[in-house]
Amino acid sequence: xxxxxxPLDYYLILSAVLFVIGVVGVVTRRNAxxxxxxxxxxLNAVNLSMVAFSSFLGDIAGQMFVFFIMAVAAAEAAxxxxxxxxxxxxxxxxxxxEINLMKW
Amino acid sequence: xSLQSILFSIFAIGAVAxxxxxxxxxxxxxxxxxxxxxxxxxxxxxLTLQAQFVAAVQVVVYAGAIxxxxxxxxxxxxxxxxxxxxxxxxxxxxxxxxxxGILVVMVSSVIASNPTGKNALSEKAVEIGTTxxxxxxxFTGYLFPFEAVSLLLLAALIGAVILAKRHVSETxx
Numbered sequence: 001x002x003x004x005x006x007p008l009d010y011y012l013i014l015s016a017v018l019f020v021i022g023v024v025g026v027v028t029r030r031n032a033x034x035x036x037x038x039x040x041x042x043l044n045a046v047n048l049s050m051v052a053f054s055s056f057l058g059d060i061a062g063q064m065f066v067f068f069i070m071a072v073a074a075a076e077a078a079x080x081x082x083x084x085x086x087x088x089x090x091x092x093x094x095x096x097x098e099i100n101l102m103k104w
Numbered sequence: 105x106s107l108q109s110i111l112f113s114i115f116a117i118g119a120v121a122x123x124x125x126x127x128x129x130x131x132x133x134x135x136x137x138x139x140x141x142x143x144x145x146x147x148x149x150x151l152t153l154q155a156q157f158v159a160a161v162q163v164v165v166y167a168g169a170i171x172x173x174x175x176x177x178x179x180x181x182x183x184x185x186x187x188x189x190x191x192x193x194x195x196x197x198x199x200x201x202x203x204x205g206i207l208v209v210m211v212s213s214v215i216a217s218n219p220t221g222k223n224a225l226s227e228k229a230v231e232i233g234t235t236x237x238x239x240x241x242x243f244t245g246y247l248f249p250f251e252a253v254s255l256l257l258l259a260a261l262i263g264a265v266i267l268a269k270r271h272v273s274e275t276x277x
Contacts, residue, residue, distance in 0.1 A: 006112045006152070008222040009215050014116050014149075016211040018123055020204040025127030027200040031186050033132055033178060037139050040170065041123055044146055047158075055153040055233065058226030060241050063233065064249075066158050067242070070165050071253045075260030077170045081177045082267035088181050089270075095186075 011052035019045035032084050032094045036077075043073050111152055119145035130185045132178045136171060143167040154225060155233040 018041060025038030047066045054062025088094055122145060125138035143166045150159035231237055242250050 005106050005108050008220055009218055012215045013212050017120060017208055020208050021123040021127060024200050024204050028197045031132060034135050037135055038127055048146060048149060051150055051153050051155045051158055055155060055225050055229040056222040058228035060232045063155055063158055064241055064246050068249060068253055070161060074165060074170060075256055077173050078260050078264040081173055082264040084177060085268045094181060094183055
C-alpha cells in the first residue's frame with residue numbers, strides 16, 4: 001500500500017477552516033434552516049479531523065466516534081427540523097431574529 | 105505532484121468552496137444543494153484517508169437521509185429568498201469575518217508547528233477503515249455505546265413526531 005504524502009496538518013487546518021465557515025454561517029444568517037445547515041458543516045469539520053487522526057495514528061477509536069457523531073447528527077436533524085416546523089406553525093416565521101419572546 | 109496531492113487539493117478546494125456557497129446563498133434550496141456537494145467532497149477526503157466505511161456512511165446518512173429531511177422542510181414551509189432584516193445589521197458580518205479570521209490564524213499557527221509529527225498514513229489505515237473491522241469493533245469494545253445510540257434514535261424519532269404533529273383540538277376546530 002502506498003502511504004499518502006499529505007501531512008496530518010493539512011487535514012487539520014482544512015478542518016479548522018471548515019469549522020470556522022460553519023461558525024460564520026451561524027452568526028450571520030437569520031434563516032433557522034440555514035443556521036441548522038451551518039451546524040451540520042461544523043459537525044462534519046470535526047468528523048474530518050477525527051478520521052484524519054484515526055488514519056494517521058492507526059487507531060480505530062476516531063472512526064467509531066465519527067459513527068456515533070453521525071447517529072447523533074441524524075437525531076439532531078429530526079428534532080431540530082421538528083422544532084422549526086412547530087415554530088413556523090406558531091409564529092409564521094423561520095427568521096431567528098423575529099423570535100425574541102424570551103430575549104432580555 | 106503525486107496523485108494523492110492532486111486529489112487532496114481538488115477535494116479540499118471543493119469542500120471549502122461549497123461550504124462558503126452554503127452560508128452565502130440567499131435561496132435555501134441553493135444552500136442545501138451546496139451542502140450536498142460539500143458532503144460528497146468530504147466523502148472524497150475520507151477515501152484519501154482510506155476510511156471506506158465512513159465514506160459510504162457519509163453519503164448514505166448525510167447526503168441521503170439528513171439532506172432529504174432538510175429539503176423536505178424547506179419545501180413544506182415554502183421558505184423564499186432571505187430578506188435583510190429592517191434593523192441595520194451591516195456591522196455584524198464584518199465583525200464575524202474578522203473574529204473568525206483571527207480564530208483560523210490562531211488554530212493554524214498551532215497546527216502548523218506539527219505537534220504530532222505525523223507525515224504519512226499509518227500502515228494499519230487500510231485495515232481499520234474496512235466495514236469488517238468497524239463492525240468487529242462495534243460489537244466488541246463499543247457494544248454499550250452502540251446500544252445506547254439505538255435508544256437515542258428511538259427517543260429522537262418519538263420526539264420528532266410529537267413536536268411536529270398538530271394538537272388534537274387544533275385539527276378538530
